[in-house]
Amino acid sequence: MAAQKKTTIVLFSGDYDKAMAAYIIANGAAAYDHEVTIFHTFWGLNALRKEHPPELKKGFLESMFAKFMPRGANKLGLSKMNFAGMGPKMIKEVIKKHNALTLPQLIDMAQEQDIKMVACTMTMDLLGLQQAELLDGIEYAGVAAYLGDAEDGNVNLFI
Amino acid sequence: MAAQKKTTIVLFSGDYDKAMAAYIIANGAAAYDHEVTIFHTFWGLNALRKEHPPELKKGFLESMFAKFMPRGANKLGLSKMNFAGMGPKMIKEVIKKHNALTLPQLIDMAQEQDIKMVACTMTMDLLGLQQAELLDGIEYAGVAAYLGDAEDGNVNLFI
Amino acid sequence: MAAQKKTTIVLFSGDYDKAMAAYIIANGAAAYDHEVTIFHTFWGLNALRKEHPPELKKGFLESMFAKFMPRGANKLGLSKMNFAGMGPKMIKEVIKKHNALTLPQLIDMAQEQDIKMVACTMTMDLLGLQQAELLDGIEYAGVAAYLGDAEDGNVNLFI
Numbered sequence: 001m002a003a004q005k006k007t008t009i010v011l012f013s014g015d016y017d018k019a020m021a022a023y024i025i026a027n028g029a030a031a032y033d034h035e036v037t038i039f040h041t042f043w044g045l046n047a048l049r050k051e052h053p054p055e056l057k058k059g060f061l062e063s064m065f066a067k068f069m070p071r072g073a074n075k076l077g078l079s080k081m082n083f084a085g086m087g088p089k090m091i092k093e094v095i096k097k098h099n100a101l102t103l104p105q106l107i108d109m110a111q112e113q114d115i116k117m118v119a120c121t122m123t124m125d126l127l128g129l130q131q132a133e134l135l136d137g138i139e140y141a142g143v144a145a146y147l148g149d150a151e152d153g154n155v156n157l158f159i
Numbered sequence: 160m161a162a163q164k165k166t167t168i169v170l171f172s173g174d175y176d177k178a179m180a181a182y183i184i185a186n187g188a189a190a191y192d193h194e195v196t197i198f199h200t201f202w203g204l205n206a207l208r209k210e211h212p213p214e215l216k217k218g219f220l221e222s223m224f225a226k227f228m229p230r231g232a233n234k235l236g237l238s239k240m241n242f243a244g245m246g247p248k249m250i251k252e253v254i255k256k257h258n259a260l261t262l263p264q265l266i267d268m269a270q271e272q273d274i275k276m277v278a279c280t281m282t283m284d285l286l287g288l289q290q291a292e293l294l295d296g297i298e299y300a301g302v303a304a305y306l307g308d309a310e311d312g313n314v315n316l317f318i
Numbered sequence: 319m320a321a322q323k324k325t326t327i328v329l330f331s332g333d334y335d336k337a338m339a340a341y342i343i344a345n346g347a348a349a350y351d352h353e354v355t356i357f358h359t360f361w362g363l364n365a366l367r368k369e370h371p372p373e374l375k376k377g378f379l380e381s382m383f384a385k386f387m388p389r390g391a392n393k394l395g396l397s398k399m400n401f402a403g404m405g406p407k408m409i410k411e412v413i414k415k416h417n418a419l420t421l422p423q424l425i426d427m428a429q430e431q432d433i434k435m436v437a438c439t440m441t442m443d444l445l446g447l448q449q450a451e452l453l454d455g456i457e458y459a460g461v462a463a464y465l466g467d468a469e470d471g472n473v474n475l476f477i
Contacts, residue, residue: 005310010475012339014398017201021171021317024281028302034310042335043398061412068399080173080202081227094220094285122342126412143346150473151323151352155309157169157317158339158475164469176360180330180476183440187461193469239332239361240386253379253444314468316328316476 007034007155010146014043014069016076016088016103022159023106029155030113038110039146041120044159045129047073047107048119053133062128069127073103111137118145166193166314169305173202173229174238175247175262181318182265188314189272197269198305200279203318204288206232206266207278212292221287228286232262270296277304325352325473328464332361332388333397334406334421340477341424347473348431356428357464359438362477363447365391365425366437371451380446387445391421429455436463 007029011022022038030036040048051072058066070076078087095102101109110117117138124130124140131140150156166188170181181197189195199207210231217225229235237246254261260268269276276297283289283299290299309315325347329340340356348354358366369390376384388394396405413420419427428435435456442448442458449458468474 007306007310010339010343012336012477018171021169021200024302025169025306028306032303032306032310034306041339061408061415064408065399081224090220090223091285094287097220098284100281100285122418125416126409126418128412143342144350147325147343147346147350147352147473151325151350153473155306155312155315156473156475157315158477159171159317166465166469177330180328180359183461184328184465187465191462191465191469193465240383249379249382250444253446256379257443259440259444314465314471314474316474318330318476 005032005034006149006153008037008039008146008150008153008157010039010041010158011044011047012042013079013159014046014076015079016091017078017080018159019044019047019073019076020103020106022157023103023110025157026115027106027109027113030110030115034154037116037118037146037149039118039120041123042127043069045119045124045127045134046070046076047103048117048134048138049129050133050135051075056130056132058128065127066129073107076103107135164191164193165308165312167196167198167305167309167312167316169317170197170199170203170206171201172238172318173205173235175235175250176237176239177318178203178206178232178235179262179265181316182262182269184316185274186265186268186272189269189274193313196275196277196305196308198277198279200282201286202228204278204282204286204293205229205235206262207276207293207297208288209292209294215289215291217287224286225288232266235262266294323350323352324354324467324471326355326357326464326468326471326475328476329356329358329362329365330360331397331477332364332394334394334409335396335398336477337362337365337391337394338421338424340475341421341428343475344433345424345427345431348428348433352472355434355436355464355467357436357438359441360445361387363437363442363445363452364388364394365421366435366452366456367447368451368453369393374448374450376446383445384447391425394421425453
């Protein structure tokens, strides 16, 4: 019997379009029976933030990061043609027009398909993000866990 | 007999320098007898646009994207030090000076080496790009086809 | 006996945060006994520049690139929230606060762990960088050498 195929994605980017690409590939791979992990690190963690997190105590630098980083998948900007926020609106408009899925919908689908969504604990520390402000049902791990998954991966991408 | 090695590249970026890196690796892999696929998605589709496409009917949003996105490999900007267009001129100057290949030449070489160049149909829809405005001799497919290639790939990159 | 696992990273980016991610993964992989190569190309070469290089003769374009590109790992900007240099200061502050490693420290560790650090000779030519201005103890090679490593790699990333 053939072993199950495996896909891992490091989502480093906090851009709406790059996160969309990551989640489209991940959902596609899960649909083809791959075991899929998305390891969110640095700005990619912003895709996992809740829109309305509980009130949390933070230091000065952590508050600055929390304030200036986009709060959740729906708030991310584009890597190109952002036009001060017009770009994301245009993209969401064409997504609607073509019956494609928005990023929050792609993330929901990933959770339904049991894609392993991991938040990188080391960069959470650096950016001052706490578990209470990230989506429920995700896992927390470091680079060792990522490498454990990736070293047997068929498709490993850094996005 | 060893199986043929396989390289796949997702070209997401529409930057001249990143597209150059993608095509240099792809052409190198083809020279070493790899089977090579470049899957162009999002801004990476702009590398495939014809400089002088036929007149096409487009909706408002599609016309906006078509207008503001660079038309073809020679028009792409740099990911760093773009300096309002000076950067690409400097890069093209040093390419000429060092007898290296420009991006359009690298794309020609890829076609001569039978590299499979694929345009992502889903993002073509989103950005309002039509087959008539992309280079001849390329293929059209979605994420399933990409995964079919990548799951047996030795080298899989997202650029 | 199982063959030694292998990780290769193309470091294309010259951003502090992306280079950090590359070196964290590389050092992690080396700690798990992977054979690790980091292939520095385009702006990723800037991570290898000496802060105080010897005086070198350069042409006009080469002097321009040398002048405007960051000189060494400690001078790199951020891919997001750079805020005209405030972002890197904030990141270095939180690294210090959390006892994490700075990029120059991660590069030192990579050299101690015998990670193969390669500078891409073709892009060195394009950007006018000479061996005398890059760190000691690194290797010089082209895309063929990269592909030779990557085609047997378990984890291959483009960052």
